[in-house]
Amino acid sequence: LVKTLKRKIQSNLAQKLNIRVIYMTNKLSKFCGVKDNTPEEQQSNVIYSMKCPGCGEIYVGKTNCCFGKRMDEQGTRADQPLHQHLSKCSDFNYLVGLHNLPRSKGRGIASLDSHIFQAVKQNAKVVARSDDWLTLAYMEPLFAKKLNATINHGERAMRSLNLF
Numbered sequence: 001l002v003k004t005l006k007r008k009i010q011s012n013l014a015q016k017l018n019i020r021v022i023y024m025t026n027k028l029s030k031f032c033g034v035k036d037n038t039p040e041e042q043q044s045n046v047i048y049s050m051k052c053p054g055c056g057e058i059y060v061g062k063t064n065c066c067f068g069k070r071m072d073e074q075g076t077r078a079d080q081p082l083h084q085h086l087s088k089c090s091d092f093n094y095l096v097g098l099h100n101l102p103r104s105k106g107r108g109i110a111s112l113d114s115h116i117f118q119a120v121k122q123n124a125k126v127v128a129r130s131d132d133w134l135t136l137a138y139m140e141p142l143f144a145k146k147l148n149a150t151i152n153h154g155e156r157a158m159r160s161l162n163l164f
Contacts, residue, residue, distance in 0.1 A: 029036070040126050041068030047139050049147055050074070050082055050124040054092030059085070059151035060144040062136045067126055075120035076113070086116045087150045 009019060026035055038095045047149050050059045054129055063070040076081040086092050096115045127143055130136050144152050 002038050006047040017153065019098075040044040041066070041071075043067050043126055043129060045129060045131055045133070045136060046126045047143050048124055049127050049143065049149070050090060050120060050151075052085060052089055052151065053119050053123055054086075054089045054095055057085070057089075057150045058147050060140060060147055062138075062140040064133060067124075071120050071124050072117075073128060074124070075117035081151055085117055086119055092119065 005021070006019050010016065042067050045064050046087065047062050048067060048070070049061075051057070061070075061074075061081075063089075074080045077083060078087070093112070096112060099115075126140050127147075128136075130139065143149075
C-alpha cells in the first residue's frame with residue numbers, strides 16, 4: 001500500500017521528492033477498557049453501607065482492607081456494630097424465626113449467627129471508593145448523613161457526624 005501510494009504521488013509530481021510514511025497508532029485502551037473490573041468483594045479502600053433487612057436502619061462504614069473480608073468480620077464477630085444490631089433487632093429476629101423452620105433429613109435449625117452472617121453479606125454494598133485514606137475519612141460521615149445512618153454509634157462515629 002505504501003509503495004503504491006509513493007509511486008502514484010511521484011508520477012503526478014514534476015520533481016522527485018523523498019516521501020516518508022509515518023505510522024500513527026492508538027492504544028486500544030484509548031477507546032475502551034481493557035482490564036476487568038475488580039469484583040466488589042475484592043475492592044479495598046471503600047465506603048460501604050448495609051441496610052438491616054428487619055427494621056431498615058442503615059450502617060455506613062469505611063475500610064482499607066478487602067470489602068469481603070470486612071463483611072466477614074461484621075457478620076461473625078460479636079463486637080462489631082452490624083452483628084450487635086442484628087442480634088438485638090426484634091424485626092430481624094422475627095424474620096429469622098419465620099424462615100427458621102426445621103430442615104428435613106436430620107439437619108438442624110440454622111443458628112442466629114449464620115443468619116446474621118448471611119444478612120450482612122447480602123445487604124452490604126460499596127457506595128464509594130478512593131485510594132486516599134483522608135478522602136475516605138471525610139466521605140464516611142458525609143454518606144452517613146446522606147443515607148441517614150442510624151446504626152452508626154460510638155464516640156468516634158458521633159464525633160465524625162458532628163462535623164457536618
